[in-house]
Amino acid sequence: MAQATSPPEVVKEDERTRRGYSSDAAGLGNLRAGAFVAPALLLIAAFLVFPALWVLYLGLTNYRLTGAAAAEPQFVGLANLLDAVSNPTFWNSTWLTLQFVLGSAVIGQVVLGFSIAWMLRDRAGPLKRLVEGLVILAWILPSAVVSFLWVALLDRDGGTLNALLGIPGFPWLLDHPMLSIIVFNTWRGTAFSMMLYGAALGNVPPSHLESARLAGASGWQQLRDVVFPHIRGHILTNLLLISLWTFNDFSPFLITAGGPDGRSEVLAVHVYKVALQSGELGYGAAVSTIILLINLVVAVFYLRLLRSKK
Amino acid sequence: MAAIELRGLTKVYPGGVKALDSLDLDIPDGEFFALLGPSGCGKTTLLRTIAGLETATGGAVVIGDRDVTGVQPGGRDVAMVFQDYALFPHMDVTDNIAYPLRIKKVAKGARREKAEEVGARLGLERLMDRRPGQLSGGQQQRVALARVMATQAQAFLFDEPLSNLDARLRLEARTFLKKLQRELGVTTVFVTHDQAEALAMADRMAVMEAGHIRQIGTPAEVFQRPANTFVAGFIGSTPMNLLDGAVRGDTLEVAGCKVSVPASAEGRLTGGEKIVYGVRPEYMAYSAGPAEGALSGKVAIVENLGASHLVTLDVNDVLVQAVVPEGSEPAVGDDGHALPRRDRALVYRDGELV
Numbered sequence: 013m014a015q016a017t018s019p020p021e022v023v024k025e026d027e028r029t030r031r032g033y034s035s036d037a038a039g040l041g042n043l044r045a046g047a048f049v050a051p052a053l054l055l056i057a058a059f060l061v062f063p064a065l066w067v068l069y070l071g072l073t074n075y076r077l078t079g080a081a082a083a084e085p086q087f088v089g090l091a092n093l094l095d096a097v098s099n100p101t102f103w104n105s106t107w108l109t110l111q112f113v114l115g116s117a118v119i120g121q122v123v124l125g126f127s128i129a130w131m132l133r134d135r136a137g138p139l140k141r142l143v144e145g146l147v148i149l150a151w152i153l154p155s156a157v158v159s160f161l162w163v164a165l166l167d168r169d170g171g172t173l174n175a176l177l178g179i180p181g182f183p184w185l186l187d188h189p190m191l192s193i194i195v196f197n198t199w200r201g202t203a204f205s206m207m208l209y210g211a212a213l214g215n216v217p218p219s220h221l222e223s224a225r226l227a228g229a230s231g232w233q234q235l236r237d238v239v240f241p242h243i244r245g246h247i248l249t250n251l252l253l254i255s256l257w258t259f260n261d262f263s264p265f266l267i268t269a270g271g272p273d274g275r276s277e278v279l280a281v282h283v284y285k286v287a288l289q290s291g292e293l294g295y296g297a298a299v300s301t302i303i304l305l306i307n308l309v310v311a312v313f314y315l316r317l318l319r320s321k322k
Numbered sequence: 323m324a325a326i327e328l329r330g331l332t333k334v335y336p337g338g339v340k341a342l343d344s345l346d347l348d349i350p351d352g353e354f355f356a357l358l359g360p361s362g363c364g365k366t367t368l369l370r371t372i373a374g375l376e377t378a379t380g381g382a383v384v385i386g387d388r389d390v391t392g393v394q395p396g397g398r399d400v401a402m403v404f405q406d407y408a409l410f411p412h413m414d415v416t417d418n419i420a421y422p423l424r425i426k427k428v429a430k431g432a433r434r435e436k437a438e439e440v441g442a443r444l445g446l447e448r449l450m451d452r453r454p455g456q457l458s459g460g461q462q463q464r465v466a467l468a469r470v471m472a473t474q475a476q477a478f479l480f481d482e483p484l485s486n487l488d489a490r491l492r493l494e495a496r497t498f499l500k501k502l503q504r505e506l507g508v509t510t511v512f513v514t515h516d517q518a519e520a521l522a523m524a525d526r527m528a529v530m531e532a533g534h535i536r537q538i539g540t541p542a543e544v545f546q547r548p549a550n551t552f553v554a555g556f557i558g559s560t561p562m563n564l565l566d567g568a569v570r571g572d573t574l575e576v577a578g579c580k581v582s583v584p585a586s587a588e589g590r591l592t593g594g595e596k597i598v599y600g601v602r603p604e605y606m607a608y609s610a611g612p613a614e615g616a617l618s619g620k621v622a623i624v625e626n627l628g629a630s631h632l633v634t635l636d637v638n639d640v641l642v643q644a645v646v647p648e649g650s651e652p653a654v655g656d657d658g659h660a661l662p663r664r665d666r667a668l669v670y671r672d673g674e675l676v
Contacts, residue, residue, distance in 0.1 A: 227473070
């Protein structure tokens with residue numbers, strides 16, 4: 013009897029445990045699991061989702077930091093957005109941001125980061141540790157500290173660079189503000205790309221490179237036919253992350269304050285200036301909304317490329 | 323097609339590990355040559371040094387009368403099949419096979435034609451548009467072989483060509499590779515750690531240990547007359563019996579039994595010296611009744627090998643193995659007598675064949 017009934021029981025129990033395993037591995041149940049997640053969700057809602065939605069709303073008002081419009085903001089619809097797109101300062105900032113992202117992120121950090129990772133790929137010992145240490149140092153220092161260091165480096169009168177080059181009085185930050193912040197951001201952000209590519213290159217099978225070498229492939233042909241196809245996903249992820257980070261980066265303000273005469277006023281700095289310095293919160297929020305949309309487009313573009321792999 | 327010559331080839335890795343210790347080796351044109359040895363013996367380093375993927379610390383590599391010691395891998399005119407086949411995952415089979423031709427700047431039409439010709443020869447016609455990820459292990463291996471064939475290199479190098487295949491496919495591929503090499507007639511060197519593979523495929527083979535070549539010969543020579551106890555212990559699917567013994571007048575005393583001196587060692591031994599007596603389990607005649615010159619003891623273990631059984635005898639606390647044909651296997655605990663074949667038994671003095 014026992015033998016006759018036991019097999020179906022075993023099957024049922026098996027099934028139950030299998031189902032339980034796939035949907036509720038910790039065995040907490042929905043309520044208790046929800047309780048664990050709730051604090052994090054609340055924090056995200058309070059400090060991320062709500063401010064984002066608040067910005068979207070502010071962009072539709074004439075809200076100001078001070079004055080009558082601060083007490084009783086009026087709903088103005090799309091007026092702020094229309095103001096922004098007809099404002100040459102906004103377009104100037106957008107153009108500068110594009111230069112900043114292409115110059116310091118896409119060309120600077122990706123190319124430099126990959127080159128360092130490629131050159132150090134099968135080195136070991138003190139040289140590799142020294143280079144990596146220096147590059148990573150630029151990344152881990154606080155923004156305020158490195159900005160001060162760069163201001164000291166590029167200063168017109170007592171700057172280290174002018175002293176080294178023997179051209180005292182050359183105004184780097186006045187004559188070449190964009191170049192200065194592009195080089196600064198490249199220097200500062202290369203570590204991330206270098207480490208990411210270093211890890212990615214470790215995943216390229218050595219036999220594939222050797223196979224190409226035996227066929228007589230040059231260094232460039234090995235990169236084109238073996239390395240790049242292998243690390244395509246890493247390249248796109250890296251581009252996505254640093255494009256967005258650079259697009260939203262505020263540290264150029266710490267070096268040039270957007271000047272002189274708006275010549276290094278990237279969008280993040282532009283928003284800060286109009287919203288907080290001029291007090292036009294509504295207009296600033298509208299520009300922020302545009303930035304959000306641009307970021308979204310960039311992210312969707314990269315993610316599409318990433319998915320088209322298969 | 324070319325012969326390969328190695329002269330005093332030495333490779334020392336940074337850190338002082340000597341992977342190859344002054345090797346000399348001649349591989350004539352068209353030969354199928356095996357490098358065999360346990361892992362870490364230097365066989366793969368040797369192959370990679372011939373390919374140019376490792377630079378030799380000393381000595382010379384000569385391929386077809388051309389000293390290529392300082393030449394880059396791409397300039398040596400050799401082609402290699404890697405253990406993992408190293409097919410490019412983003413290219414289809416045609417592009418993979420044609421890749422070396424593309425690097426050599428062969429026109430697109432010509433290299434497609436060549437890839438299709440070689441692919442058809444290896445039975446890949448219907449797979450030419452697939453990516454490596456859509457192929458089975460055996461198919462991937464054939465694509466790797468096709469890529470090597472398309473290069474028309476002077477010599478082929480195979481690094482553990484069969485180790486990524488499952489056991490059944492491995493036997494098929496073994497026969498296939500041997501047939502293909504014979505048809506192409508290209509000098510081919512392959513590395514393996516599997517003695518059965520080397521014995522089955524190679525025209526000649528080198529057995530390596532710790533950066534040295536311990537024996538070079540045809541599979542028959544290496545199997546029947548291993549030059550030293552290392553090779554004797556390494557070759558053969560059932561390990562050779564290597565028993566300590568001593569010379570006592572006209573006979574040998576091995577494991578407390580008297581056995582006759584093997585034909586190969588006759589007249590070369592002096593009384594009283596210590597020797598190692600070697601005989602393969604396959605070359606033992608097993609009987610239940612006593613026999614003159616046999617090793618006698620109790621049956622300790624019987625292992626089924628399919629068409630035969632491997633019987634382990636406990637001869638005065640020394641274990642001796644003999645292969646017994648099916649149907650006549652003894653039971654554990656029986657008395658057994660194993661008579662070595664005089665023409666196949668060997669005597670080693672200080673580890674070297676007498």
